[in-house]
Amino acid sequence: MIRNSLSRMGPLLALILLFLAGSLLSPTFLTSENLLNVVTRSSVIGIISVGATFVITARGLDLSVGAMAALVAGLSILCMNAMLPTLGAMGALFAGLALALVFGGAAGMANGALVVWGRIDAFIVTLGTMGIMRSLITWMSDGGSISLDFALRGVGRPLYYGTVLGVPVPVLIFAALAILGEIAMTRLRFGRHVIAIGSNAEVARHSAIRVARVRIATYAFQGLCVGLATLIYIPRLGAVTPSTGMLWELEAIAAVIIGGTALAGGYGRVWGTVAGVLILGLVANILNLTSFVSPHLNGAFQGAIIVIAVFLQRRSTPF
């Protein structure tokens, strides 16, 4: 296919333009404190978006990630609180975080199994599981909130607020996952198979690729990413409410699409997704720092960026 360099590098160009705009518009924009803050706040969505890149590249979709994050976080907090007396604060925290990964992976696997084995459209399956999981967390919290035991909050704090060599821990986790994701997409057989399936699942089936297994694996990986995101989210707020993770699925999909991954599948890039996440984060940040546009218009800007990004990345394929 023809992808000229402009549309290929589009997300990077947009990032550079945002940097220029931000530094011209606000003196505080280019401070390391501000920028690290933006990336830290973006890392939860960023981690989920890395998983979404694989699902979408394989021509799937997962609308349930926001509700899944809330449910996984809620379940983990309940488990941690319950384990606190026996395992102690540190033990309960780590056991709970490990359980978050298990819960996330299992939820993703369930989505994948329904889509692949149940032969139900991914949009419908994940719309359904989104409703189910959102409702479960509302029921579990009885409409209020599920809070982390106070003893655990202090122990967990560094996972969100801590730094290593000046870099916040969430940023490190996001960066590590993004690098692994980029390698998986471009250098691992898994990534090649994800691309092949998204491009044409029939061809993949004729090419000795285990299509069902790989497709389920993308949903399971998405679930693991949601679990990983809750590891950061839980220590940050220490509580889950029925509105936790609301609309995260749309933010993640937006980031993936802005990054240049094709919604119709067959072409995906993790670095683009990272750029997409940062673009969305920076736009919000610039609107907050400057006064002449209301931050309430953030959504309008983000919406316009999505449309423009897809417009610029239209593929001119002759077939």
Place this chain on the structure above:
Amino acid sequence: MPQNQMPDALRLEGIAHAFGPNRVLNGIDLTLAVGEVLALVGENGAGKSTLMKIIAGYLAPGEGRTRWQGQPVSADPQEAETAGIVLVHQEFALIPDLSVAENILLGHEPTRCGLIDFAAMNKAAGNALQLLNSDIDPRAGMAGLPVSSWQIVELAKAFASGPRLLLMDEPTAVLGARETEALFARIRAFAAEGGSVIFTSHRLDEVRAISDRVAVLRDGTITLDRPAAGLSEHDIASAMIGREMEDLFPPLAPYPTAAPILAVEGLSVPRDFGPPVQDASFAVAPGEILGIAGLVGSGRTEMVEALVGLRSANARRFILRGAESPLPDAVEAWRLGIAYLTEDRKSRGLLLAENVELNTSLTISALAGGTLIDRDEDSRRYADAQARYSIRAASPKIAVGRLSGGNQQKVLIAKTLAPDPDVVILDEPTRGVDIGAKMQIYQVIAGLAQNGKAVIVISSELPELIGLVHRILVMDRGRVAGIVTPPESTRPTEHEILNLALGLQNHDAST
């Protein structure tokens, strides 16, 4: 010939066209009389499709003039269609979710009191199909129909739109013998009514059978333009490839004496998105080339797809290398050394948007162990394949969809043979491929057999099977009608095979 007295309907003068630096057409002069049928032949990439698109107004020529009944043709397909010029593309332009009738009359739906008159529509569509001697139900949904029916619906739609000049790009590529015959009868009737036809085909026997005149394109120039009468296939082929043709088929090695490597008994495939197969049995030996003939819809593809796990089926016995086992699944078949080359290159064979290197390595890298991709190995593998199958591609990184049909097919063959299988099943290996590439593919097939591989070739072109294979298995309505085993040196005749395929020898109730 009557067309000599007829006025010119279409006149092309000095048509030239280039895509970027690539000159595709160099000063084409061509005329077409009222009621004339012209066959446009040439290797892939010779410029046939480009010329058709220019005539139909899809493409404005770089230079030259196109006149239709004395009037210039503007580069607007809508206007051209209003003037009666209708192009039937190689790619289908049908809507799967609509019925056959709705597709045929799309945009011309008969109405009553402002509502669509479905009865009239189905009747009109039924008539259009009847003229092609087809029994497709006008009320059937498009999506469930096989590819040959799609082609027939597309043709019925074109004829029903009231054309004066019909341009058909490879109309018979997916049709069986009976459907092709019906199409030719329709073309003759259309021409007799004063319609003009230009069509392209790779089958030279067809070209001779239906056309009044043959024009050969080579590298954007017309190298032959003569009445079909008195023209031999050999003349046409020579004009196409620009040199005298050696024997089309490589010499056939003697029939091997080795025991079968693969044998199946009582294979049955249920009806599921394709015709069923009942109780099929056959075996193939190392070094043997086994042909499979049969009409479209006789279950040829379904039978071999079942063997390689692409279709659920059951068999009484499946014996590979002397050991009995259950039918493999799609990945196991590859691991057991059974390779299948699909007949549907574009939607099942290749990732058209991906580069040729990745396509060549797709299957073998899926079979290889390890999680990391070795891209250097991919490059080496493609370089090797490029030399071995003489693939012409501008770069290893070019998208495979941008190659000509023949080169795409060679990439698909390279991809299929990369895992070095012992049993190679090739479904229509030369479909939509020009004669030069065909000869190369025949060489590859003969080479496989010489190296002790068991080869199964499915083909709708009987001359191809007769020239290429040791034995021909003929299928008729889901059953193995017979296996033609020629004694020593004689090859089965086309007539013998046709009789079997049409059920004339196996079904005593036939008239």
